[in-house]
Amino acid sequence: MDTVDRQILDQLTVNARTSLTDIARTISLSVPAVKRRIGRLERDGVIRGYTTIVAEPGARKLHAVVELFCAGQIQREDITRVFADRPEVLVAFTAAGDSDVVMLVQTDDTDHLESLLMDLRRHPLVSQTRSRVMLNTLMGRLTL
Template sequence: MDAIDRNILNLLVVDGRMSLTDIARSVALSVPAVKRRIGRLERDGVIKGYTAIVAEPGARKLHALVELFCAGQTEREDIIRVFQDRPEVLVAFTVAGDSDVVMLVQTDGTDHLESLLIDLRRHPLVRQTRSQVMLNTLMGRITL
């Protein structure tokens, strides 16, 4: 993966429906070249899928950053099993620092968040969690 692939990924993270023409213009490639690169990124598993984030009318969602601290040396696949079936987890990152994983989660409120944290802590690989509830969005751009 080179710098152009990373630029394409960043554009798709910000707008997964961005047209191939707009992406090509942004990265200074032809549309067929961008299509080939995206196809390769999908085949290689770098792009795992596309999703729509739907806001429920009248529903206020609670977002939080949740850090997982895992016991001992754990394999990536084992860590993923801790949260892969939890629809509340929107995205998860391995990180350098005190924790092993940082996740962005969305819940229906504080009771739902507390229930999620309790369930996560019950997993034998999880030593501890630490969370921060998000209050307001100051900017909505996401890049990797």
């Protein structure tokens, strides 16, 4: 992957529906060249998909970062079972540092978040949680 590929990815990350013509014009490349590069990035697994983010009426609106601290040595599979069946968990990462797992969660409100945290704390592998409620979205680029 080179600088031109990164420029293409930057354009698609901001808006996955950006036209090939607009990308080509922005990075001074031909439309067929942009199309070939995007195809290669898809085949190589760099671009794993495209998504639509829908804000539905009544959709969950409260986002929080939740850190899990685990008791003793844990296996990834074991700790994943703590939250795998929770639809509130949008993404979870193992982490270096104080916490063992960092999750981005989405709940209906603070009562829902509190209930989720209480459930997580009841699990024998979880010794502690720490959370931060997100106030406003400044940018929405989540790349996994």
